[in-house]
Amino acid sequence: MTINKTLRLAVPSLALATTAGLLGAAVLPDRQAPRAMNILLMGTDTRDTTTSEEQREFYAGGVACDCTDSLMLVHVSADRDRVSVVSLPRDSLAEIPSHRDPDGREYPAHPAKINAAYAEGGPQLAVDTVESMTGVEVDSYLQVDFRRFIDSVEQVGGVEVCTARTLRDPATKLDLSPGTHRLGGGESLQYVRARKTDGSADLGRIQRQHRFLVAALSGLQGRGLLADPARMKPLARTLMGQVEQGLDAGGLLELAAALQNVPPSATEFATVPVAGFNPEIPKVGSTLAWDRTKSAEMFTKLREDRPLLAAGENPLPKDPPGFDPAPPVRGSALACG
16 A cells, blocks of 8 residues: 555654654544544664764664664554554564565565565555555554654653663663663663563563653653644654655644543553464574464454453553563553552
8 A cells, every 4th residue: 555645644642752752643634534543653773874972872883774673553543542552573474565666676575574674665665564464554654763763852851761670781781770760862772772681582672662652652741742833843853854754744743732631541552462483484584473363353453443452451561571472551551650
């Protein structure tokens, strides 16, 4: 599906939370009844706009694969009173759809890790791949690189996160003691990128990204920023940057205001259920297999605009998460006490 950029698109940000508070969504033209919307949030590993000093200080150097380090489907209910976020692990086995490159060369469908779709064909191929795997129609997308993430977090004065246990990562050099910490842009990047604090690898990193989104949204709401277009506009510009996006700043401001009063208990966070590892595939490597039954149930709920959790359900997150399919959790269960 090619995303129609003539629509007035918006991000009420959980997408604004991963880069200073992100939620994403689209708004239909005036006079049409509101409908549920799905936004694909893509955190890319592009780092060439960060300085060599920043790369050294925050251990964000190395060679980028120009792929998506994180992928989240953000579902905003038709009534704009519920947000569901489903993360798609970057090592998930995917079938990349057939496509053409800008020079017109054709490529057949082929297996790959899901994060390779962006590297092969940019945001549109990433959208097409996610749609084909989930059956969920993506209405808009937001792609965020290291530079825009750091700058957006700095622009809102940092994000306050908490941890019940020590978090140390030998790769990103994240080092947090138990308790509450206000992280600046570079430290926040270390926090959401860390994947070696324990044996949960990418699944643990995803859980920290969810915690970060909840904390960032709470901070924006507490300051009344989402409902203040004059103060939101500079943040929207920083977040979107100069790259092609599947939404516009005007729509982002419009829907951000609608989310000012959505409490953490009305947000839901999940990782697509996985069933373990697939046999190694030549030229692809080790990949995660989705639990077909449980993941199909989850994406059906998104398509039908139904909550992932039944009324009254409030499971606690397992920290660190295991590889067994975990239930979705409410944002309130991920929030600092």
